[in-house]
Amino acid sequence: MADTPKTLVRRTPWPVSSSRAVVTPLQPSVVYASASPDALDDQYEGRAQGYTYAREGHPNADVLAQKIDGMEGASGGFILGSGMAAVTAAMLGCLKSGDHVLGGDQLYGRSMRMMANELPRLGIETSLADPTDVAAMAAALRPNTRMILIEVVSNPTLRVADLTGIAALARDRGILLAVDNTFTTPRGVRPFDHGADIVIHSVTKLLAGHSDVTLGYVAARDPEVGAEMLGTSVTLGLTPSPFDCWLAERGLYSFELRYDRAEENAAALADAIAPLPGVKRVLYPMRSDHPDHNRAVHLLNGRGGAMVTFEIEGGRTQTNALVQAAENIAFAPTLGDIGTTLSHPATSSHRALSPERRAALGLGEGVFRVSVGVEPIDLLIEEFTKAISAAKHA
Numbered sequence: 001m002a003d004t005p006k007t008l009v010r011r012t013p014w015p016v017s018s019s020r021a022v023v024t025p026l027q028p029s030v031v032y033a034s035a036s037p038d039a040l041d042d043q044y045e046g047r048a049q050g051y052t053y054a055r056e057g058h059p060n061a062d063v064l065a066q067k068i069d070g071m072e073g074a075s076g077g078f079i080l081g082s083g084m085a086a087v088t089a090a091m092l093g094c095l096k097s098g099d100h101v102l103g104g105d106q107l108y109g110r111s112m113r114m115m116a117n118e119l120p121r122l123g124i125e126t127s128l129a130d131p132t133d134v135a136a137m138a139a140a141l142r143p144n145t146r147m148i149l150i151e152v153v154s155n156p157t158l159r160v161a162d163l164t165g166i167a168a169l170a171r172d173r174g175i176l177l178a179v180d181n182t183f184t185t186p187r188g189v190r191p192f193d194h195g196a197d198i199v200i201h202s203v204t205k206l207l208a209g210h211s212d213v214t215l216g217y218v219a220a221r222d223p224e225v226g227a228e229m230l231g232t233s234v235t236l237g238l239t240p241s242p243f244d245c246w247l248a249e250r251g252l253y254s255f256e257l258r259y260d261r262a263e264e265n266a267a268a269l270a271d272a273i274a275p276l277p278g279v280k281r282v283l284y285p286m287r288s289d290h291p292d293h294n295r296a297v298h299l300l301n302g303r304g305g306a307m308v309t310f311e312i313e314g315g316r317t318q319t320n321a322l323v324q325a326a327e328n329i330a331f332a333p334t335l336g337d338i339g340t341t342l343s344h345p346a347t348s349s350h351r352a353l354s355p356e357r358r359a360a361l362g363l364g365e366g367v368f369r370v371s372v373g374v375e376p377i378d379l380l381i382e383e384f385t386k387a388i389s390a391a392k393h394a
Contacts, residue, residue, distance in 0.1 A: 060245035071186040077219030083202025085238040086216030093229030097123030099146040104131035106154035109349035131161035156369035160292035167195025205336030208251040213244040262306035266372040278392030283309040312366040318391040325390030335371035
C-alpha cells in the first residue's frame with residue numbers, strides 16, 4: 001500500500017482553474033501569509049496590495065464596500081461589524097475630548113443613547129436640535145462644534161431633514177456633516193451629492209435586506225478623514241464577519257427590485273390605513289399631509305421609501321391588541337427585511353427615553369413603525385385593517 005504523501009499543515013496549494021467562480025468566493029481566513037519580511041513591509045508601507053490580518057481588512061469586506069461606494073458615489077468606504085460600529089467609527093475617529101457634536105433630535109435610539117451617555121463620558125460635548133429647521137441647528141452650534149450628525153429621514157417619525165441647508169451651514173462653519181442614510185438608501189438620496197462629508201449605513205437593514213447579517217458602512221469625502229475613521233475602527237476591533245459580508249453582497253443584487261416593490265407597497269398601505277377608525281395619524285413622506293412633504297418631494301425626487309409610521313388611539317391595551325391581531329406580521333425591532341415587520345418605538349428603539357421625552361418627539365404609546373416588505377399589497381392591507389380594528393375594539 002502506497003504511503004500517503006506528506007505535506008505541512010496549511011501548505012496544500014489552492015486548485016488552479018482556467019475558469020473563474022461566478023459567485024464571489026467566501027474567504028474566512030483570519031490571517032494571510034506573506035512571502036518574506038520585505039514583502040510584509042511592502043504591504044504595510046503601501047508599496048504592495050495585500051492582506052495581513054482580518055481585523056485590518058479582508059477580501060469580502062472590500063468587495064462589499066466597493067459595491068456600496070458605487071451606489072453612494074463614494075470612494076474608500078469600508079465595512080464594519082454593525083451600523084452602530086459605523087456611527088462609532090465616525091464619532092471616535094473624528095472627535096476628541098473637548099469637541100462638541102450636534103445631533104438631529106430624532107436619531108435612531110442607540111445613536112441618541114451614544115449622544116446622551118457614551119460620548120459625554122469621553123469628554124465630548126453633545127446636544128440636539130431640529131434638523132428640519134436650519135435656524136434651530138445654527139442656533140445650537142458652539143465654538144467647539146466639530147460635527148453635525150443627522151438622518152435624512154428620521155427614525156421613526158419620518159421627518160425629512162433640510163439636508164441642503166444643513167450642508168451649507170456646516171460648510172460655512174468648517175464643520176463635518178455626517179449623514180446616516182440607512183432609511184433612505186442611495187436609491188432615495190445620495191448625501192455626498194448634497195454636500196455631506198461622511199455617509200453612514202446600517203447595512204443590516206435595507207441594503208442586505210434579509211435579517212441575516214449585522215454590518216455597517218461608512219465613507220468620507222476627504223481621504224484623510226476616512227483614514228482616521230478606519231484607523232479607529234481597526235484599533236477598536238469593529239471588524240465585520242466575512243460570511244456576513246458575503247451574504248450582504250448577495251442581498252445587494254436584488255436591492256433595487258426589493259426597494260422599489262416595498263416603496264410601492266408602503267405608499268399604498270399608508271393611504272389604505274389613514275382613513276380607518278381608530279387611526280390618529282399616518283406619516284409617509286409622499287402624502288400631502290406629511291409635515292415635510294414639499295421638501296421630501298424635492299430632496300427625495302418623489303420617492304417616499306419603504307417605511308410607514310402610524311398612531312392609533314388608546315394605550316397599552318390597544319397596542320397589545322393590534323400586535324396580537326397582526327399575527328402574520330413579525331413584531332420585531334428591525335427594518336429593511338424583505339418581509340414586512342412591525343415595531344413599537346416605546347418598547348424597542350426609544351425605550352431608554354423617558355415617557356415625557358418620547359411624548360416631546362411625538363412617540364406616544366400608540367405609535368407604530370412599519371417596515372414594508374414585498375408581499376402582495378392586498379394581503380398587507382387586509383392584515384393591518386384587521387389589526388387596527390382589533391385595537392379599536394379592545
